[in-house]
Each structure stands twice: as structure tokens, then as C-alpha cells.
Amino acid sequence: MSKELSTRADNYSQWYQDLVVKADLAENSAVRGCMVIKPYGYAIWEKMQATLDKMFKDTGHVNAYFPLFIPKSFFSKEASHVEGFAKECAVVTHYRLKNGENGEIIVDPEAKLEEELIVRPTSETIIWNTYRGWIESYRDLPLLINQWANVVRWEMRTRLFLRTAEFLWQEGHTAHATAEEAVEETRRMLDVYAEFAEKTLAIPVVKGTKTANERFAGALDTYCIEAMMQDGKALQAGTSHFLGQNFAKAFDVKFMSKEGKQEFVWATSWGVSTRLMGALVMAHSDDQGLVLPPKLAPIQVVIVPIFKNEEQLSGITVVVDKIIAELKSKGITVKYDNRDTHKPGWKFAEYELKGIPVRIAIGPRDLENGTVEVARRDTKEKSVMQITDLAVKVEHLLDQIQTNIYSKALDYRETHTYKADSYEEFKKLLDQGGFVLAHWDGTTETELKIKEETKATIRCIPLNNKQEEGKCIHSGKPSTQRVIFARAY
């Protein structure tokens, strides 16, 4: 069949690529490095957005929108920030086309912009430039704003969802009167992300801080949530930055304190992107296709009728209509696939590929017995159920699936997290794939050496990390805690 996937064991990255395309989530576009997110994939993203947006609003944030283009001069105002993004910026230099000598369309050399515009790779600069005008007094603080937007980072190598030149995300940018408040905000949003990952995406994550080397360009501290994919590689699923007063100083954003003094404000920024779509696929799916957590599945239940003729179908439909009404009344999204152009077996395979959590099949035998066949996507278990109270049972089952997917992922992570106490052991464990907890002397130098020699990076220093005496895996110098090493996406 043309719908066949590579297997995870065979070729993990091919499997991922196949799955994203064949499950109709996204495809490569005519534009290098940029993807088309297809309706089914976008529907999942919309559910993520809806859930996150509510969580942001519940924590006091409001949405706004800032320009796609950023004047080049803004970028140079925060030194480490420019340095971090300079190598991957798309730049607009002209504003007009015209007909060339041979009738082709060319960029009009006369229409050069006086100042080039950068297509935003992130919006700190334009936002902080704007905030200067909005903040005068401590009464204007805190300023808690989020934006849903697209950004562009000119990547050399791209992979659908995981790394594309253009991607969708949200970026929160907040301003506070004190460092404590800003740190608190940074941590609060990290918690929001972790809760979202675990409860909605059903992906367990480790909360932690990045090392100086992995820190966001312009931040004092970068917090992150790290997840493990089914090939044992780590994926950063969200970040929250404490920016200190760097941007306030660069853009001269001051406020009058209660004491009547001019002070620079304290900043945070935090974001998650369509990369989460990639995480979702890689964390749960199997060789038959997607496995979607019920909370994100655009269709939670599909009903497939088994019939030989019109008459049978209409008999089944009478029963199905009642089931649909019941399911809908419980807020469950349901699709009735009564097409006669495809056989049931074809539909089963198709909905497995699409990751629909629950499938209900109903045929003549069921009509006689007052039953349906219920199949769950996560375990592929099938059971025959009485139609009585079916909606309640299905609702329950969806909850179970959500929980089961999470615990499966958690179990995978736990069985693929190791401790290493020698560099030899460390390298061996990395090759098996997974998180390796090891002592590190705290220097960037050692971190970079390990990266060079093993391709592993320090994913994070877990929050509330257990303190223990030890020796750095590489340099042998004393260390007080283990950090998480892994190869990463």
C-alpha cells in the first residue's frame, strides 16, 4: 500500500517524516524550508492554541500583535541578542518590483529601503521599543502581554515541525517592577508549559534551567521543559526567560517607583511553537500511525458502520444518530463515516493512521445484540460493549487513554534515564539513547568538550535537583549535582 510507513526501529527519522506527511499534518511547500500545515495538522495546533490561550488568560495575560518587520537598528541595541540571531535573519532590502528588459519581473534597484527590515526571528526588540512608550510609572506594571505570531529563522537544515524556516508560536513579553516579580513570572509560565505538556500533550517533562552556553540570547536565566522522544533523544518543548534589565536598558524603558525614583523595568519572555506538533508525534505514535491524546484529537471518536446494503445502513444509522447525540451532549467530537466508497477495513487503517483515539464499529450483528465494537487506538484493544450508557463509557475511556498515553511516555522516559559515573560508561549510555545523569564541573569549556566528543548537550539542570558530592565526568573536578545530558533535536 502507498500508505505504508517506515518503522521506528528501521529508520526513526524516516518514520517521522512519513507519518507527518501521510497522516496529513503537513507537507513541504514550494518555498525552501517552509511547510504547509494541512487542515488536520492545523486543527491540532488550534486545539493547542485554545488550551494555552486560556491558560495565559487565566494567569492574567492579554493578547496583542506587533509587526513582522523590525528595523535593523533595533537589533544592534542588545549585544548578545544580535549575536544569537544574526546568522539566521531574513532581511528585506527593497519595496518594489518592476519589469526587466526581457519582460521578467526584477527587484527595482531604485526602490532600496533606507533602513533594511529584519523579518522577526523573535520580537523582543520591537516590543521593548514599544513598551518604552507604555510604561511610565509603577502603576503601569506589571505589563503582561502575549502574541500569537509567525517568526522566521533561516535554518540550513529543516524538518517538518521540528525545525522550519518559518514557524508559528506564541511569545509572551512581560515587564515588572522588581526582579523577584519577574523571576516569579518566569517560573509561573514554566509551570504553565509543564502542566500543558503533561495534562494536554500527555508528555512528561523535566523542568530545569539552561546552562550559560544554552541560554537564550539576551537572557540572564533560561528555564525550559525537556521531553524525551521514542528514540531516546531530547526535545526542548518550551522555554521561559528571565531577561533581567537587559532589554529595558537597551531600549531605555524606565518607570517611576513608589519612592519617586527612575528605575529600569525587569523583563521576561516565554514561548512555545509548532515544534510541539513534532513532539506530539514523536512521543506517542507507533508504526501504524499517529496516536493522539484525546484532549488534542480533532476527532475523538469515529463511528464506522458495517453494512451490505442501503437498508442495513439506514437501520444502523438510526442507532448511530442516537449515539452521536449522546456523545455530543458530553462534548465529545465524533465523526460518522458512512461512506460506501471504502470498506470498513480500509477505514480502520485510515483512522489508525490519523490517530483517532476511539473507534466504534457497528454492524448487523450488533443491531441484534444491542452492542457495538469499541477499539482504542493507544493499546489497539477491542471490546464489545452494550449500547446502554455508551457515551458515559466512551467518556471514561477517553480519560483512560489520555492517562495511559502519559504513563506510557513516562515509563519510557524512566526506563531510558541512566546515571553515569565514568566517561566510558557515559558514552556507552548515550549511544543507547536517553537521558544520562552525570556530574559536571559547571564550566562551559567542559560542556563544549563533551558536546564535541559525544554530540550530547546539557539539556538542563533540573529544578530542585538533588545535591550530592561527585566528580565531573569529563574533568574529574568536584561537582555538587548531576545534570541531564542527552542528544537532542
Added chain:
RNA sequence: CGGGGUGUAGCGUAGUCCGGUUAUCGCGUAUGGUUUGGGACCAUAAGGUCGCAGGUUCGAAUCCUGCCACCCCGACCA
């Protein structure tokens, strides 16, 4: 951006080394019929700038040059 690989119908492919009728096969698509509890079968049909642009040749999917896209590996990154 460096190394490798691949581009032939919607998808997957044969043919390319060694140039020669009308470019192969499978899936999918359309129509008709038989089917329908795990990706049905038969028949018929439609579908091609052989990635793009040049060149060599009587003749190019095939040889040469340049370019483009995608995949894998490295450097960079959410």
C-alpha cells in the same frame, strides 16, 4: 554552508552504465458490475514539459555544463 544521495503520471518505481519505434510496472483516480465484521475483486479508461535551463547529436529520460528541490551525515538552532 561542507560531504553523500535522489529527482521519470497524485504516490512508489523500471529504463540511465552502453543514446534509437508509441517511456515500464504497481498503487491511487474515473466509469460499470460483483462486494463490505481489518487496507476487496473483475473490466474499461484517463493521467507524462522524464526536476529546470542550456549544449552535443540525424536522434537525449539516457552523454556534457549550469542551476533548483528534497533526503541523509556534519556545523548552527526552538
